[in-house]
Amino acid sequence: GCGSNTSDTQADSEDAAQTESSDNTAQADEQESAEDNEDSSSGSGNVLVVYYSATGNTEEVANYIADTTGGDLFELEPVEPYTDDDLNWSDDNSRVSQEHEDESLRDVELVSTDVENWDSYDTVFIGYPIWWGIAAWPVDSFVENNDFTGKTVIPFCTSASSGIGDSGQLLEEMAGTGDWQEGERFRSGADEADVQEWVNGLGL
Numbered sequence: 001g002c003g004s005n006t007s008d009t010q011a012d013s014e015d016a017a018q019t020e021s022s023d024n025t026a027q028a029d030e031q032e033s034a035e036d037n038e039d040s041s042s043g044s045g046n047v048l049v050v051y052y053s054a055t056g057n058t059e060e061v062a063n064y065i066a067d068t069t070g071g072d073l074f075e076l077e078p079v080e081p082y083t084d085d086d087l088n089w090s091d092d093n094s095r096v097s098q099e100h101e102d103e104s105l106r107d108v109e110l111v112s113t114d115v116e117n118w119d120s121y122d123t124v125f126i127g128y129p130i131w132w133g134i135a136a137w138p139v140d141s142f143v144e145n146n147d148f149t150g151k152t153v154i155p156f157c158t159s160a161s162s163g164i165g166d167s168g169q170l171l172e173e174m175a176g177t178g179d180w181q182e183g184e185r186f187r188s189g190a191d192e193a194d195v196q197e198w199v200n201g202l203g204l
């Protein structure tokens, strides 16, 4: 992981990432034709795509995965959503900095961790942004509160520059159940084609 990145480096990368991710309109047509071509009987079983996204980058990847697999989406929403000020990691007093500093503050309450028809899903993707080299902690309570027995679990993340590191293994330890696969990291503002290629290579 790159948890040791300096704040300055992260801030620069983040600015670049946001510029990239604003260029989405050109992909809209591609996405529609991908949906038209989709074979919903492709044998990937019942797929659920769970994700947390503070600023939309991970949500974009989650949408691409759901389009490619025909899966259902489940967004993790903190009861108290993170504002831009909350997310300012160059401010030592911001919410996210304080939570990073003190692990006991990371227990973020979610609007819901209960997925309708949870038992019907064979494959669960779990997506999150990388925060200081690990999974953004709003995903933690979802992982802790669900039983993944019998399910294939596939982590994915977006980041400005860090790799996925051991974020997936840490979540696997929190979950204690499920067949967790190696995850994948995408850059902020990922290409739909890159996401499709990865999903199609999973052999679901």
Ligand SMILES: Cc1cc2nc3c(=O)[nH]c(=O)nc-3n(C[C@H](O)[C@H](O)[C@H](O)COP(=O)(O)O)c2cc1C
Pocket (backbone or CB within 6 Å): 002, 003, 005, 010, 014, 017, 052, 053, 054, 055, 056, 057, 058, 059, 087, 088, 089, 096, 128, 129, 130, 131, 132, 133, 134, 158, 159, 160, 161, 162, 163, 187, 188, 189
């Ligand atoms: C609090 C915080 C910490 C972050 N830490 C890292 C980091 O360690 N490495 C990195 O590459 N990017 C880091 N980023 C950038 C995010 O991982 C990146 O912008 C991601 O795509 C955001 O996803 P989202 O739009 O779904 O929230 C951080 C962002 C925030 C807000």
